[in-house]
Amino acid sequence: MRAGREVLRWSLLVVAVAVLAVFLVAQRQSVAVSYGRSPSSATLTGEGAAGELSDATVPSVAEMTALVAADPVVRLPGAVARWDETRVRAIGGDDTRILVAPPGLDEAERRRVKDVENATVRIIGTEVSGGIYVATPDDLPGWRAQFATGDVTGQVLALLAGLREQPSPPDRDDLRWREPTAAELTPVTAALDATGRYVGPGATLPRLPQEAARDAFPGGAWFVVLPAQPYGKPLPAYGPALHRLAPERPVVVMYGGWIEYHGPGAADFAEVAGASFYAQYGGRLSRYAYPQLNVLGAYLARVTDVRYAGLFDRPLPYRPFDPLRVALPALPWLFAGCVAGFVVLSIRTVRGAGRGRPGEVGPAGPPARLAGLSALAVELSLLTDARSDPALVRGVARLRAARSALDDGLPDRHVRGLLADAAAELDQAARDVRMPGYRPDVYLRGTLS
Template sequence: MADRPVRSWPEWLRWVSLAGAVGILLIFLVAQRQSIDVSYGRSPSTSTRIDQPSAGENTATVPSVEAMTALIRAEPVVRLPGAVAFWDEAAVRAAAGGAPVRILVAPPGLDKDERRRVGDVDAATVRIVGTEVSGGMYQSVGTTAADWRAQFATGDVTTQLTGLVAKLNDRTAAESDRLARRDPTAAELRTVTADLRRTGVHRAPGATLTEVPARAAAAAFPAGPALYVALPQQPFGEPVPRYGPTLAAAFPKTPIVVLYGSWIEYDGPDAAEFAELATATYYGRFGDLLSRSAYPQANVLAAYLDRVADVRYSGVFDRPLPYRPLDPVRVALPALPWLFAACVVAFLLLSARAANRPGRTAPRLGTPARLAALTGLAVEMSALTDRASGPALTRGITGLLAAREALAGDLPDPHVRELLDAAQADLDEAARLLPFTGFRPDDYLGRPA
């Protein structure tokens, strides 16, 4: 039988354990990226801005600074063509406390240079561009849903105007909900519901909504299409019909979106959970921009639907979230330190076993040569043994005889090696009990021939 080097299974397992520990350590270190993700899903929205109107849609202009100065000196209130802002004059007079107030009202949609010309009219106490109210060093803005609703649904800037005038005169303005509401009439509902059943969209005369942005609508309402009602800016001082609750009852489980000028209301599924949040975040972000600009309702609606999609994907809703592929590394990451520790412990234990069981270490000799070397070692040790080492030597010699018979009988080589391993362990035990050095099998087998 040809001689060939062999390795026992604990040796292989020892190095596999070490390789596993190193691999797990590398995976763990690579996975330690510093990142923050507060979203339950990736929103497809692009609501970082409102798309600009198409070329030619903003055509508002204002006279020269000199002309506007002359107008405001002649009249306390000057409304330039296209102005959309209105207010309660009695409330403004009360806020002024008898101090003179001159108000210049310009249309929305002015470019930067035209807004600068309005700002250069020093004779005006208050300047209003669209529904943006400013005066002196201050700009007055809405801070609640009631303020924004009155401002963007009817152009009512009473709250902003009284607050600014009171500030300029060191007074305090009274606060109130400026927008009165009413239920829609039967005739109004018939007209709206007929359009909604036919096309899903109702466009009242004067509304600028041409089409619903399909991509934004699908992202905002993935469970099913919504119904849309587009109305122009409502008349100042008159109760505004509230279509949402009535339409939500007529079309159950269907999202209802109603536009009053630039003001948007939502009714329908999950309204209690997210309608107020979507409104606050949308107008808190874009209210200042909407107040001075003249965006078509399609642009305003697209940004609002993107905001709804962002809120939906943020995990506020108790709804199924978009599918995200399983990341096995992140799932297993908490267990990696324990697996690393287990591999290290296995490596150390097997190393200790290999050190204490020399017969289990990787021999350098083939089976016949190893048998001959161990037999020679046993012969040399037999002249040196005493009462303590004798039993171990006897067991070793018995094992060598069994290995020789197995080798002569052409038994499987693994069986012969197992007998030699046991014999070598017994000889090692006997050698440790001798008062002489150099007789341990590893040392003896390692001597040059």
């Protein structure tokens, strides 16, 4: 029993040390933390790889310089940018010269536009630059106006203020919305019910990017794709209208190069997905003529990245079972339990060693016990009779053997065993003579204390 307790005690200590080691190793810092690896791959790639270059061309630098000198606003064929002329004239004055070029120009053609030195403001697509400055939106209303209707009023005003070292005017969201009419909404809902997508007249989307759509919205979504909307006119708000018809259905609406999301989690999810997408790709979208298929695919890839990042209550992909990750919170408690068990068993061991067998009283070593038991044997010899003499004789023999073992330097365990046997025999002799005070546990307690 004692041996089993010793094995259990030391086993608990070994387990405690192992648990502590595992826990400490698991605490090492890591810089690669994610909720899952996003499968998205669609992106807006380098120049010429995604059909973003158009067939538009621009005149020579000399020809454009002459055009700008003759007219304060020069719009080259294919130009799409628009602005509030009254507000621009108020801050820019009559000497402001604006050159507007189409989107999708290659590097050489863009360089020619930027070399027109008498142009105060140069606009390529919806990218606004002048002098050493490039003006870009920095919020969703600015990007929405730019890519949905080609409105660059905010950028032009900010650029002119910078060139004239004046305070920038406050941002304004001049984009207006209206409820779609029944005649507008009916064909949209019919197409969505039939195929899950509606492509309006003038839009260039030939098909949905199926893989990107499936990764972004595994449960399916509605897609409404429209061309860029006329500048200065209210936009039909298809997203809110469709969301009211199907509150649990994700709805993606595209106006030209602007994409917005309506549906579950839109209050948080739509803003994060939109802001991160246009903050990264707004510069390329402003100067190139990307097909709507590429823009939508890249946006859906960003939606997938955000969903896999675990930022919102979106379904996450399957994650293999990790025993360490599951057990890690319990390791400190397991360590504490093992340490507590080791301490309790150690206390019991120490107490058991103190009590021992008959005659092993107190912390005294074998020499002291031998002396005490020898004195007890002498006193008992004066009291024994024929009935108790055999026990006394056996006890004295064990004491002599213990003396010899001590003199020969034998292990303490052997000596203690002989002393225990001697104490048992003397205990029997004390019981035979009916002298409780001469029982070894009582006699030695007084002698060795």
